[in-house]
Amino acid sequence: MSITWLIFETAGTIAFALSGALVALSRRMDIFGVAVLAALTAVGGGMIRDVxxxxxxxxxxxDPVWLLLALAVAAAACAVFSFVRLSRKSRRVFAFFYNLSDTVGLAAFSVTGAAAGFYSSPQSRFVLPVMLGLLTGVGGGVLRxxxxxxxxxxxxxDVYALASIGGTLAACAARPFLSGGQTAWLGFAIVALLRTCALAFGWQLYHPRPRAAKKSPVERNRPKG
Amino acid sequence: MSITWLIFETAGTIAFALSGALVALSRRMDIFGVAVLAALTAVGGGMIRDVxxxxxxxxxxxDPVWLLLALAVAAAACAVFSFVRLSRKSRRVFAFFYNLSDTVGLAAFSVTGAAAGFYSSPQSRFVLPVMLGLLTGVGGGVLRxxxxxxxxxxxxxDVYALASIGGTLAACAARPFLSGGQTAWLGFAIVALLRTCALAFGWQLYHPRPRAAKKSPVERNRPKG
Amino acid sequence: MSITWLIFETAGTIAFALSGALVALSRRMDIFGVAVLAALTAVGGGMIRDVxxxxxxxxxxxDPVWLLLALAVAAAACAVFSFVRLSRKSRRVFAFFYNLSDTVGLAAFSVTGAAAGFYSSPQSRFVLPVMLGLLTGVGGGVLRxxxxxxxxxxxxxDVYALASIGGTLAACAARPFLSGGQTAWLGFAIVALLRTCALAFGWQLYHPRPRAAKKSPVERNRPKG
Incomplete structure (x- = not known):
């Protein structure tokens, strides 16, 4: 399990560091703002889980390795961004990498959070792993x-927290039949698949909406993430 | 005390779940956004307290019961909201339920937070119960x-944190003379009464304001909560 | 060390309470909003550190003394603010005190956070003190x-988190050669100096910026802090 855990923690850290760096760059922050947001996004979920x-x-x-990893990702993102010429195509690439990194980070940290839940109180078979997976998976992104x-x-x-819950629930259900590593990969695959499908096919949940509804000014003016 | 505590924890969870759901609905979120905001508002204050x-x-x-309770409230709010026709009257009803739920949640969680303060370190007679009551009472709403x-x-x-502090202070002062349950009900009643009066009579605290003051653009454009 | 720690905790609490109060006053909050924001800014970083x-x-x-100190600062700020006539000069004074208090608070809490890191796990010689110093130093301001x-x-x-990191790194490096008190003063001086220079000379870090970049509407409309 230890090597599996290391893989997911590393993948999640790199992915969320990249997503934090991309958000900071799209907000025209300086390199230190990029570094802070990348680091916080990368380690924020894990810190919430540990607390x-x-x-x-x-x-x-x-352990400095996680922060240094996040900072290396931030530096690489800054370097690449400086040589980019903005165009419609580069914006699409930008959005693609943002979605990819956010998805991988969500899936990887959901798995490590659920694993922390298993090991911290083994008698809690569903609730604690799923909730810790959810908070670890979405925590860094919420801070970002x-x-x-x-x-x-x-x-x-629409399908973000739901993807995390679906994947960790499946992993919890499969635990009696699979090894720890297989469980983790199963959970990762399900979270990533659900989120990817939601992005690719534009899955929308039902929006409760009274008849005369119109968007509030705040919603209308808000720029796209 | 245990049954009293259960009553207040349940009332606070239901009330804050409703207030979170109403805020999410007024922001046109989908049903999962409504569920997340309702759940976070309902359990956020208690999680801050426990940490x-x-x-x-x-x-x-x-313990899944609190989350399931919050989700049930969110589902009910979505269901009702879908059948409502927006009008001036429905907006008033909406605002009434928002204020009611926020007030009940504030009062109930202030009481459970103060009780947690009593029991976690009995020698702290005022500061810890009042502060924990305040953070538990306002924590969910701040996250929301x-x-x-x-x-x-x-x-x-104007009178929000002050209502929480007033109620828990009174409960702390009355502790030597009353049972645990009576203390809790006293605190709840005072918080709820202070907040309700503030809403009903438009109680305003003093706004320090230099002479040439005018509102900043941010304040002017912000929609009413 | 204990008296040094007391000095920095007191200085940081007063300074951050003032910065929180000034932000609240510039947002036209009522006196209770000022009190809440001052108190949260003053004790927020330390609470994050302790958790x-x-x-x-x-x-x-x-220990109520820190909150009472913060509230006293908030009350004084409200009192002074009420007698001020707004003018270009008073705005400059306002900005000066905001920057001064934010800088002193950052430096003082970076030092107490780093000290907490030293004492909570002495074998962690650099990472934990620097990280705890950073989170304690910037935590209150982030909440504010x-x-x-x-x-x-x-x-x-541009040089804010970097100032905190620079000062606590230097303090960590100097620890084998200096007493605890001297280390703390060294760290404080370096953080304050770096931040002051950054403010005075307008130090800017490199902004990664693709060619066709322009500011987003959000950035353009946002009022100066």
Whole structure:
């Protein structure tokens, strides 16, 4: 399990660092703003997870490797961004990498959060793993969006928290039949698949809407994330 | 005390879930956004409380009943909202239920937070119960407002944090003379009464204002909560 | 060390309370909003620090002196503000005190956070002190800016987090050669100096910027902090 956990923690850290860096770059922050947002997005979910299960000080504060990884990703993103000529195509590439990194980060951290839930109290078979997976998976993104003053994607995207819950629920259900590593890969695959399908096919949940509804001015003026 | 605590935790969860759902509906979120905001508002204050006294993992993550309760409230709110025809009257009803739920949630969670303060360190007779009551009472609402990008009501409303502090202070002072349950009901009644009076009579605290003051553009354009 | 720690905790609390009060006053909040924002800014960073090292309940919730100090500062700020006639000169004075208090608070809390890191796990010689110093130093300001709906200064200001990191890194490096008190003063001086120079000389880090970039509408309309 330890090597699987390392793979997902690394993948999630890289992916969320990239998503934080991309949001910061799209907000025209300087390189330090990019570094802070990348680092916070990358380690924020894990810190929330560690605090919630009482594993303090959180690993991200005692082991520098995760922060250095996030900063390396931020530096690479800045370097690439400086050589880009903005065009319609580059915007599409930008959006693609943002969605990819956000999806991979969500899936990877959902899995590590659920695993932390399993190990911190093994008798809680569904609730704690699923909830910790959800909070770990969406936590970094929520911090990123709050600091960058965007509507948190977890509230805006139709199948986001739902993807995390679906994947960790399936992993919990499959635990008696699979090894720890297989469970983790299963959970990762389901979260990533659900989120990718939601993005690719524009899955929309039902919007409750009274008849005379119109958008509030705030919603109308808000720029696209 | 245990049954009293259960009553207030249940009332606060239902009330804050409703207030979160109403804010999400007024922001035209989809049903999952409504569910997330309702759940977070309902359990957010209690999670802050549990983390601050070291009761980890927080109860909301190990006992599914609170989340299911919040989700049931969110579902009911969505169902009702879909059949409503928007009109001036329905807006007033909407505002009434929002204020009612926010007030009940504030009062109920202030009481459970103060009780957690009593029991986690009995020698702290005023400061810890009042502060924990305040953070538990306003915590869910602050998370709700941050995620929905509103000015947190605790900063905007004149008698909000003050109502929580007044009620828990009175409960602390009355503790030597009353049973645990009576203390809790006293605190609840005072918080709810202070907040209701503030809403009903438009109680305003003093606004420090230099002479040539005018509202900043941000304040002027912001829609009413 | 204990008296040094007391000095920095007091200085940081007063300074951040003032910065929170000034932000609240510039947003035309009522006196309770000013009190809440001042108190949260003053004790927020320390609460984050205490939760992250498992020192719960946080000191700010059990010892009333820090809150009372913050409230006294808020009251003084409100009193002075009411007698001010707004003019170009008073705006400059306002900005000066905001920058001064934010700088002193950042430096003082970076030092207390780093000290908490030293003492909570002495074998972590650099990473934990620097990270805890950073989160303690910027935590209160981030909470203040989130609640007041401003872009957090840590993301906007070019040398802010960097000043905190530089000072605590130097303090960590100097630890084997200096007493605890001298280390703390060294760290404080470096953080304050770096931040002051950045403000005075307009130090800007590199902004990665593709060629056809223009500011988003949000950035253009946002009022100066």
């Amino acid at each position: 919630l299960i009482g594993a303090v000080p959180p690993r991200a504060l005692t 969006d709050l600091l960058a003053q965007r509507v948190p994607v977890v509230l805006k995207a | 601050l006294i070291g009761a980890v993992p927080p109860r909301a993550l190990t 407002d941050l995620l929905a990008q509103r000015v947190p009501v605790v900063l905007k409303a | 992250l090292i498992g020192a719960v309940p946080p000191r700010a919730l059990t 800016d989130l609640l007041a709906q401003r872009v957090p200064v840590v993301l906007k200001a």
